[in-house]
Amino acid sequence: xxxxxxxxxxxxxxxxxxxxxxxxxxxxxxxxxxxxxxxxxxxxxxxxxxxxxxxxxxxxxxxxxxxxxxxxxxxxxxxxxxxxxxxxxxxxxxxxxxxxxxxxxxxxxxxxxxxxxxxxxxxxxxxxxxxxxxxxxxxxxxxxxxxxxxxxxxxxxxxxxxxxxxxxxxxxxxxxxxxxxxxxxxxxxxxxxxxxxxxxxxxxxxxxxxxxxxxxxxxxxxxxxxxxxxxxxxxxxxxxxxxxxxxxxxxxxxxxxxxxxxxxxxxxxxxxxxxxxxxxxxxxxxxxxxxxxxxxxxxxxxxxxxxxxxxxxxxxxxxxxxxxxxxxxxxxxxxxx
Amino acid sequence: xxxxxxxxxxxxxxxxxxxxxxxxxxxxxxxxxxxxxxxxxxxxxxxxxxxxxxxxxxxxxxxxxxxxxxxxxxxxxxxxxxxxxxxxxxxxxxxxxxxxxxxxxxxxxxxxxxxxxxxxxxxxxxxxxxxxxxxxxxxxxxxxxxxxxxxxxxxxxxxxxxxxxxxxxxxxxxxxxxxxxxxxxxxxxxxxxxxxxxxxxxxxxxxxxxxxxxxxxxxxxxxxxxxxxxxxxxxxxxxxxxxxxxxxxxxxxxxxxxxxxxxxxxxxxxxxxxxxxxxxxxxxxxxxxxx
Numbered sequence: 001x002x003x004x005x006x007x008x009x010x011x012x013x014x015x016x017x018x019x020x021x022x023x024x025x026x027x028x029x030x031x032x033x034x035x036x037x038x039x040x041x042x043x044x045x046x047x048x049x050x051x052x053x054x055x056x057x058x059x060x061x062x063x064x065x066x067x068x069x070x071x072x073x074x075x076x077x078x079x080x081x082x083x084x085x086x087x088x089x090x091x092x093x094x095x096x097x098x099x100x101x102x103x104x105x106x107x108x109x110x111x112x113x114x115x116x117x118x119x120x121x122x123x124x125x126x127x128x129x130x131x132x133x134x135x136x137x138x139x140x141x142x143x144x145x146x147x148x149x150x151x152x153x154x155x156x157x158x159x160x161x162x163x164x165x166x167x168x169x170x171x172x173x174x175x176x177x178x179x180x181x182x183x184x185x186x187x188x189x190x191x192x193x194x195x196x197x198x199x200x201x202x203x204x205x206x207x208x209x210x211x212x213x214x215x216x217x218x219x220x221x222x223x224x225x226x227x228x229x230x231x232x233x234x235x236x237x238x239x240x241x242x243x244x245x246x247x248x249x250x251x252x253x254x255x256x257x258x259x260x261x262x263x264x265x266x267x268x269x270x271x272x273x274x275x276x277x278x279x280x281x282x283x284x285x286x287x288x289x290x291x292x293x294x295x296x297x298x299x300x301x302x303x304x305x306x307x308x309x310x311x312x313x314x315x316x317x318x319x320x321x322x323x324x325x326x327x328x329x330x331x332x333x334x335x336x337x
Numbered sequence: 338x339x340x341x342x343x344x345x346x347x348x349x350x351x352x353x354x355x356x357x358x359x360x361x362x363x364x365x366x367x368x369x370x371x372x373x374x375x376x377x378x379x380x381x382x383x384x385x386x387x388x389x390x391x392x393x394x395x396x397x398x399x400x401x402x403x404x405x406x407x408x409x410x411x412x413x414x415x416x417x418x419x420x421x422x423x424x425x426x427x428x429x430x431x432x433x434x435x436x437x438x439x440x441x442x443x444x445x446x447x448x449x450x451x452x453x454x455x456x457x458x459x460x461x462x463x464x465x466x467x468x469x470x471x472x473x474x475x476x477x478x479x480x481x482x483x484x485x486x487x488x489x490x491x492x493x494x495x496x497x498x499x500x501x502x503x504x505x506x507x508x509x510x511x512x513x514x515x516x517x518x519x520x521x522x523x524x525x526x527x528x529x530x531x532x533x534x535x536x537x538x539x540x541x542x543x544x545x546x547x548x549x550x551x552x553x554x555x556x557x558x559x560x561x562x563x564x565x566x567x568x569x570x571x572x573x574x575x576x577x578x579x580x581x582x583x584x585x586x587x588x589x590x591x592x593x594x595x596x597x598x599x600x601x602x603x604x605x606x607x608x609x610x611x612x613x614x615x616x617x618x619x620x621x622x623x624x625x626x627x628x
Contacts, residue, residue, distance in 0.1 A: 078439060123611055126618050130372035131573065133435050134565040135614060137374070141562045142607040149600060256558050260443060263436065299455070299554075303447025309440035313433050314420065 025333035033057075033180055037173055050172040056285045057179035058241060061186035061233045063265040063277030068190060069230040070263065071271035072199060073223060074206025075125070079136035080262050082120075082143050083231035085253035087113045087238030089147065092159050092248050102243040103174055106236045113235025114228045121227030125220070128209065137256070144254040158249025161242065175244050179237070183278075186233040187336075191274050193229070194337055202226055206272070234262075257302055261288075264309050270319030274336035279320050339473045340595075346474060348591030349584055353484035354545050356583035359564045360491060360576060361538030367511035367574035368531040369421070371434045375442035377557035377564065379536055382445060383409055383543020384552050385453065391460040391547070398460045398548045399486055405540035413536025416441070417529050442557065449554035459551040483545040490541055491580070494534075498576075507531055511574060559603055566606040570613050572620030581621060 036053065040046040062084070070076050090109040091102040102109070124135040148156045164171050193199040201222045204212035213219045242248045252258075261284070269280020291304055316323050324330040362376045383405040390396040390404055420437060459465070465479040498504035509517040510527050518524045546552060546560075567586045571578025586609055594602035613620060 076433075076436060078436075123615055126614050130366070130435055131569055131614070131618065133374075133439075134372060134562075134569060135610060137558070138562045138566060138607040138610045141559060142604060142611075145600065145604055145607075257443070260439070267433075267436070299447045299450030301447070303444050303451060306440045306443025306445075306447060310420070310437060310444065313437050313440065314423075317433055 019332055019335065021331075021333040022336060026336075030180075030184060034177075037176060040169060040173075044169065047169075047172060050176050052285070052289065054172060054176045054179040054244075056281060057176075057183040058237045059265060059281040059285055060278050061179070061182040061237050062262055063269065063281045064183075064186040064190045064274075065230050065233040066262045067230075067266050067271055067273075067277045068193060068202070069226050070266060071273070071276070072193065072202040072206060073226045074272075075128070075223065075227070076133055076263065077136040077227075077230075078133060078256070078259050078263060079138075079140040080230070080234060081253055081255075081259035082139050083113050083117060083234040084238040084241070084258065085143060085147065085250070086116055086231070087235030088242035088248050088253055089153055089159075089238075090235070091239030092161060092242050093153060095161055095243065096159060102239045103178065106178065106239040109239035110232045110236035113231040113238070117228035117231035118224055121224040125223045125227060136259075140254055140256060140259060144250050147250040147254065154249070156250065158247055158252070161246045161248070163246055164243070175240060178240055182233055182236055182240070187274065187278060189229070189233070190277070191336060194274050198222065198225070203272070257305060260305060260309070264305060264312070267309070267317075267319055268312050270321030270323070270325075273319075273321045273325070275334050276319050276321040278336075279334070283320065343474055344591045344595050345588055346476065347480070348588030350477070350480040350484045351549075351591065352584035352587030353487040354480070354542070354549055355564065355567060355587055356580045357487035357490055357538065357545060358542040358560065359568050359571075359579040359583055360494060361535035361542070362564055363568050363571075363574055363576055363579040364494075364507075364511075364531055364538070365535040366568070367576075368507060368514075369528050370514075371421070371438065372565070372573075373535065374435060374438040374561055375445060376438075376535070376539055377560035378442040378445035378449075379409060379412070379539040380543045380546055380560060381449060381552055381554060381557045382412070383540035384458075384547040385449065385543070386540070387544040387547040388458055388460050391462070397462055398544050399462075399482060401547075402486075402490075402541045402544045405544045406537040409540030409543070410533045410537040413533040413539075414529060416536075417532040421532065422525070422529065442561070446554050446557060453554065455553045455555055457551040457553055458547075460547040462548055465548045479548050483549045486541075486545055490538070494538070495576075503527075503530070562610075563603060563606045566610040566613075569610055569620055572622035575620070575622040578620060578622035 033053070037046075037050065040050060062080075066077070066080050087106075087109045090112045091105055094100040094105045094108070095102055120139065124132060124139065127135055147153065153159050164174065166173070193202070201212065201217040201219075204215065204217050205219050205222060209219055238253065245252070265280040265284045266277045267280070268284055269278065270276030287308070288301075292301065295301070295304075312319070318326060321330065321334065325335070358377070358380060362373055365371060365373050365376075386405050386408060387398045387401040390401045391398055396404070420441070421434070462479075464482060467478040469476050469478060498508055506517065506522045506527055507530075509520070509522055510524050510531075514524055517527075567582035568579050569582075570586060571580070571582030586606055589609070590602045590605040593605045
């Protein structure tokens with residue numbers, strides 16, 4: 001125990017020398033993303049890339065957000081797409097029935113999701129380990145049945161939203177920048193938590209919950225807080241994604257596969273690290289896009305997602321960043337912890 | 338009154354089948370400490386075997402357990418050797434074992450869906466749609482046979498665990514893995530055997546499932562969530578608990594189904610799960626520690 005605790009404490013205490021290469025790398029990366037749409041303005045024909053990038057930003061935001069409960073705290077939730085659905089439907093209801101554009105309402109949707117997350121978490125987090133995982137799957141199926149039978153939001157048929165009223169060259173711009181904002185925000189929150197006392201407590205919980213409790217970590221409060229926070233950006237992403245698709249149905253948001261992909265991305269990159277989910281999302285989106293273009297988004301995609309997860313778990317359970325770190329091969333600009 | 342008893346009968350008949358389905362799951366959890374999320378996916382594999390045995394060779398789905406059980410036993414041993422044996426030895430990887438079974442379920446679902454497509458199937462032996470009328474009660478034969486079959490298999494399982502040396506070793510391992518190892522039980526071998534037995538039970542459940550329910554590859558999530566709910570209710574790793582959970586929840590679900598429509602019957606199980614977590618997280622017969 002002392003070993004673990006001193007490790008954690010030293011991790012937190014020893015503020016590393018300012019990592020210049022990391023700062024430069026992140027700045028350049030964000031600047032490049034901010035400037036990229038200029039290509040569309042001056043060159044054109046970039047809609048596919050805009051789409052891929054905004055999809056990537058969304059997944060970075062989701063994976064980084066999932067990492068807070070699944071990585072730092074060690075509670076694996078296979079049902080985080082419930083948050084995605086809650087955010088999406090909150091946005092759809094506000095838009096379709098109250099006329100508030102998701103561009104304005106998405107923070108509200110995120111907050112609603114987070115609050116429901118506190119509520120759900122205060123029930124499901126009474127269990128740990130396998131029972132918690134079970135409850136996360138049951139939650140997906142439960143919410144799916146509820147949404148499918150709630151006629152107000154279209155039931156099984158789903159709900160359609162109006163298109164964004166912008167010329168086709170620019171229609172992706174607001175989504176692009178807002179998703180970028182979510183990605184940056186989610187990673188920033190992840191970074192802040194990782195370096196805080198709260199984050200230290202979460203990591204203590206993931207190492208050994210009973211010892212953490214004994215050492216004075218308010219484990220219950222921390223867990224529920226982490227669970228709710230891990231829905232904040234996923235909820236916002238859901239609201240924007242629903243608007244982007246202009247159509248929401250329970251199947252789109254609440255297939256088991258959707259939640260499985262959140263988990264796979266994060267584990268692939270390295271759960272419990274700040275840069276892991278970012279790298280994981282990039283690698284996963286590229287691989288998935290390649291796969292879908294070659295074999296189609298069919299049943300094979302489900303099998304391949306599962307197979308990828310099996311391989312990662314068997315051979316690189318620490319993920320890309322975690323494995324590199326273990327071997328001391330992690331380039332400095334990717335060490336965001 | 339008559340109607341209520343009728344509902345209870347139907348609930349118990351389904352409960353018997355659920356108990357058979359849950360037995361393999363809870364056995365594997367008891368011995369290996371792994372929640373096997375792929376359990377129902379393997380049940381669907383069993384159901385497909387039974388389906389093709391019936392449509393191609395006319396083998397009765399109840400008799401098809403002579404095929405499904407050994408086939409699934411062997412498949413279980415292979416899966417165990419390939420995936421669980423090596424990861425099991427490494428304690429660091431044991432924590433991600435549940436995720437592994439989740440991934441496995443996706444692989445099975447996708448593969449089955451690719452080859453057989455997600456259409457509804459079920460075997461239709463003559464008794465599947467038949468019923469007997471006893472007094473005022475209506476007893477669907479298919480569910481009755483499935484329940485009888487489940488009871489026989491569960492009794493055999495119970496006798497095996499109770500009266501054979503291997504069964505004794507399995508129970509010892511379930512009770513306390515470390516202590517069992519200390520007194521000379523080869524727990525790795527036992528784990529492999531139990532994984533095989535669990536899969537064989539999944540195969541038998543598949544045979545039963547094939548004529549009681551209609552099935553398609555992605556339906557296993559619904560099954561696994563139902564099974565896990567009743568296993569959590571009974572207490573993880575307790576066979577008796579699983580049986581009690583199965584029977585009681587199925588009866589409640591039957592009432593919900595008859596009053597509010599069949600859509601809401603699975604909701605009973607999921608809601609029950611959350612209520613149990615609130616009230617008694619270790620379940621009815623579960624040990625307090627370890628979860």
